[in-house]
Amino acid sequence: xxxxxxxxxxxxxRAGLVGLLIVLFFLGxxxxxxxxxxxxxxxxxxxxxxxxxxxxxxxxxxLLGQDIFARSVYSVxxxxxxxxVVALVSTALGAGIGALAGWYADSWIDGSVMWLKGVxxxxxxxxxxxxxxxxxxxxxxxMHLAMIATFWTTTxxxxxxxxxxxxxHDYVRAAQAMGLTDxxxxxxxxxxxxxxxxxxxxxxxxxxxxxxxxILSFLGIGVQDGVSWGLxxxxxxxxxxxxxxxxxxxxxxxxxxxxxGFNLLSDAMQDALxxxxxxx
Amino acid sequence: MSRRGxxxxxxxxxxxxxxxxxxxxxxxxxxxxxxxxxxxxRHALDGAPRSLDPAQASNVYAKILAVNLYDTLYxxxxxxxxxxxxxxxxxxxxxxxxxxxxYTIRIKPGALFIDDPSxxxxxxxxxxxxxxxxxxxxHFDPETRAQGAWLWQERIVGLDQWQKDGxxxxxxxxxxxxxxxxxxxxxLISPFPQLAHTLAQGFSAVVPREAVEHYGREFAINPVGSGxxxxxxxxxxxxxLEKNERFRQHPLSLEAExxxxxxxxxxxxxxxDGRVPxxxxxxxxxxxxxxxxRWNAFIAGEVDFIKAPVTQFDRxxxxxxxxxLSEELSQRYNLAANLESGFVHTDFNxxxxxxxxxxxxxxxxxNKALRCxxxxxxxxxxxxEVFYYGIGRAFSGIIPPxxxxxxxxxxxxxxxxxxxxARKLLREAGWNPRxxxxxxxxxxxxxxxxxxxxQFRSFMADIGYPPDKVRPLTFATYGDYARAYLNREVMLTTxxxxxxxxxxxxxxxxxxxxxxxxxxxxxxxxNPEFDRLYRASATMPPxxxxxxxxxSMNRIVMEDCATISGISRTLILLWNRELAMLPxxxxxxxxxxxxxxxxxxxxxxxxxxxx
Numbered sequence: 001x002x003x004x005x006x007x008x009x010x011x012x013x014r015a016g017l018v019g020l021l022i023v024l025f026f027l028g029x030x031x032x033x034x035x036x037x038x039x040x041x042x043x044x045x046x047x048x049x050x051x052x053x054x055x056x057x058x059x060x061x062x063l064l065g066q067d068i069f070a071r072s073v074y075s076v077x078x079x080x081x082x083x084x085v086v087a088l089v090s091t092a093l094g095a096g097i098g099a100l101a102g103w104y105a106d107s108w109i110d111g112s113v114m115w116l117k118g119v120x121x122x123x124x125x126x127x128x129x130x131x132x133x134x135x136x137x138x139x140x141x142x143m144h145l146a147m148i149a150t151f152w153t154t155t156x157x158x159x160x161x162x163x164x165x166x167x168x169h170d171y172v173r174a175a176q177a178m179g180l181t182d183x184x185x186x187x188x189x190x191x192x193x194x195x196x197x198x199x200x201x202x203x204x205x206x207x208x209x210x211x212x213x214x215i216l217s218f219l220g221i222g223v224q225d226g227v228s229w230g231l232x233x234x235x236x237x238x239x240x241x242x243x244x245x246x247x248x249x250x251x252x253x254x255x256x257x258x259x260x261g262f263n264l265l266s267d268a269m270q271d272a273l274x275x276x277x278x279x280x
Numbered sequence: 281m282s283r284r285g286x287x288x289x290x291x292x293x294x295x296x297x298x299x300x301x302x303x304x305x306x307x308x309x310x311x312x313x314x315x316x317x318x319x320x321x322r323h324a325l326d327g328a329p330r331s332l333d334p335a336q337a338s339n340v341y342a343k344i345l346a347v348n349l350y351d352t353l354y355x356x357x358x359x360x361x362x363x364x365x366x367x368x369x370x371x372x373x374x375x376x377x378x379x380x381x382x383y384t385i386r387i388k389p390g391a392l393f394i395d396d397p398s399x400x401x402x403x404x405x406x407x408x409x410x411x412x413x414x415x416x417x418x419h420f421d422p423e424t425r426a427q428g429a430w431l432w433q434e435r436i437v438g439l440d441q442w443q444k445d446g447x448x449x450x451x452x453x454x455x456x457x458x459x460x461x462x463x464x465x466x467x468l469i470s471p472f473p474q475l476a477h478t479l480a481q482g483f484s485a486v487v488p489r490e491a492v493e494h495y496g497r498e499f500a501i502n503p504v505g506s507g508x509x510x511x512x513x514x515x516x517x518x519x520x521l522e523k524n525e526r527f528r529q530h531p532l533s534l535e536a537e538x539x540x541x542x543x544x545x546x547x548x549x550x551x552x553d554g555r556v557p558x559x560x561x562x563x564x565x566x567x568x569x570x571x572x573x574r575w576n577a578f579i580a581g582e583v584d585f586i587k588a589p590v591t592q593f594d595r596x597x598x599x600x601x602x603x604x605l606s607e608e609l610s611q612r613y614n615l616a617a618n619l620e621s622g623f624v625h626t627d628f629n630x631x632x633x634x635x636x637x638x639x640x641x642x643x644x645x646x647n648k649a650l651r652c653x654x655x656x657x658x659x660x661x662x663x664x665e666v667f668y669y670g671i672g673r674a675f676s677g678i679i680p681p682x683x684x685x686x687x688x689x690x691x692x693x694x695x696x697x698x699x700x701x702a703r704k705l706l707r708e709a710g711w712n713p714r715x716x717x718x719x720x721x722x723x724x725x726x727x728x729x730x731x732x733x734x735q736f737r738s739f740m741a742d743i744g745y746p747p748d749k750v751r752p753l754t755f756a757t758y759g760d761y762a763r764a765y766l767n768r769e770v771m772l773t774t775x776x777x778x779x780x781x782x783x784x785x786x787x788x789x790x791x792x793x794x795x796x797x798x799x800x801x802x803x804x805x806x807n808p809e810f811d812r813l814y815r816a817s818a819t820m821p822p823x824x825x826x827x828x829x830x831x832s833m834n835r836i837v838m839e840d841c842a843t844i845s846g847i848s849r850t851l852i853l854l855w856n857r858e859l860a861m862l863p864x865x866x867x868x869x870x871x872x873x874x875x876x877x878x879x880x881x882x883x884x885x886x887x888x889x890x891x
Contacts, residue, residue, distance in 0.1 A: 220725035
């Protein structure tokens, strides 16, 4: 897989570039929040109730007089934290399990993995995630665990198929002939050749995690201490009845932009990294 | 974006459910040959009862329906404020022995249960004193899964023992006897001046044994009572009540109900004096929990009454103090500002050594300073303004304004915030941002509760309490939350208490040591002097001396800074101007249904709209 060729393919995809720019923009915003430059006053009730946008409060204020801009911006950090953790862990888990299942295809390991995957996939996604988050409510990691528990399956399925294919390649057989252990071959020769799958899957998991977090937080079983777009949208359900839309517009617009950016980027990456598409 | 769609779908779903329910009502009316001649009152409730069995009438919605389907011995006067007890099924107020231990109550003649298959021949029989004995016993029968036993626990001679002996209904309870068909006698273990109030609760409603045994568990949805209405239909979206034509004939006396012409003339009640309730033929009670759906149903004329959602107060109210209706709405509706018979308060868990009692006297003293600083930092004006539209009544203490013993002088309205005083207390006790404990503020997960927490955190930030040391402790449901604070696992517990009867004893018991968790004392507050005064006042009838004791107890709790208290919310009740009525969500509660009557221009009440 040539990195240069992939980048060249990506550069030629305008939609993908727009997606990349959007994601980089939000990453920059998240970094400023992490560095303490923006959004630090998200919990302060510094203004009057339901102020319209003004010089002090760019997006206006909510019921408590909290600055909606600060809350929206701080929510970017929340989104990236959850997205990163869930994407990294679920992709890594899916890669490991999928590689094992693929390498030992038709063995009891593969059978167990496929059975577990089948069981998890048979449960409606949001119902399953909400049930885990509900059962473990009060733990900050409940939501993360709920998402990781379901997101790894797709990655595992794709990696398993790739591993089964790679198993018959000459260089893998050569490694076997040289006496390398199965684990070493999987680690050194199989997993590195699934990176194109993992990158795309991580991007998809990232955006799915953000969307799921918003839904869980909206339902009151997501973010417990902090602020997120989901919590802002939940607040807005009461505010729109009184004719105040700032919370709703700010949270949904930022969520829309970030999801759009990730979707464009993941589509472009999929094309660029697809061995059949000439990108890699 | 997707959430917006979800919420819209929810509203559409609710609207469709309401429309289907209304349509169902309409259909049934069309089947009724006299449907368009009948008077219908449509009362929207913001929640649903879990059961119609009086023994399980623990929420406000169940109580509202229970007292219309069943009879209680007493009720509260329709129009008198402050609230006053008056006989309902009882012939008069109880005759009490000189030692305050024996209550003798006669019941009115002519009270009949509705016709029902559970009675021989399907014909409802006369209500007897023995039915009351049976109904109270049911609360002590584990089979009933009753929720009102606490009203009479360790109060009536032999009743607790009857439960321990296996709850055999044929076994007599010495302190609970029917002397004859119309005479009931209750013998108390010790004086209990609030007994008559407990006999005005939905829990004390009279049920016939035949029906309970006939329906078994299904009795919860097949009420058989002697109240002014009988049940026509009940499901998750609403209830329909039909006038009980056999209800006793007892004319309304406005004077006896506490009518005040000066303030109540506008209600159009004059014409009702001397007429026999119930006045409406049919009462429809849709359960509409969603604020927007409830409001829209009201504005569209689909219901005659609602408890107005706070989100609409801007549109509804022309002024806040006193709350008055906007010009636009006053053409069509009447308004009543109903101060709740209870209060909201945030208790410190005194059992938690980080904030409450501590074996080391110095630390205990520092903890008290910390609690008092938090109390001083709490901004009741802001809490009232943001969450109660500024029309709640904040007060210092644990005796709410609706209690007769409320002392406006001591319990100053809108307790003043004292940031400088709070900071001073912290400084003098050696507290600083580094050594202050982490405050865990518990609440069941909901938008409003979370916003209240965030507001609390901002109040604490104003006295220098680090925001990262004020943390939410969230629970998926109110049940989980209640379980946690009853297990003493929550440092700061915010709860609302609705008084069962207008007597401050009902709030004093919230801080009585013997009632500590899992009892009603969720602060786990124990003060020997407070407990001594509580025991001394518990058997005293209402008197200036008892009031003085209550106020001393109030002072003790506040000086110990065991609670951040409190505020009584003002409910805005709106109803169709074509109805002559005074609704109430406090002690009168559902008892007012029987007095709802058509007023001027009653056309819309005659079998139209939903019916």
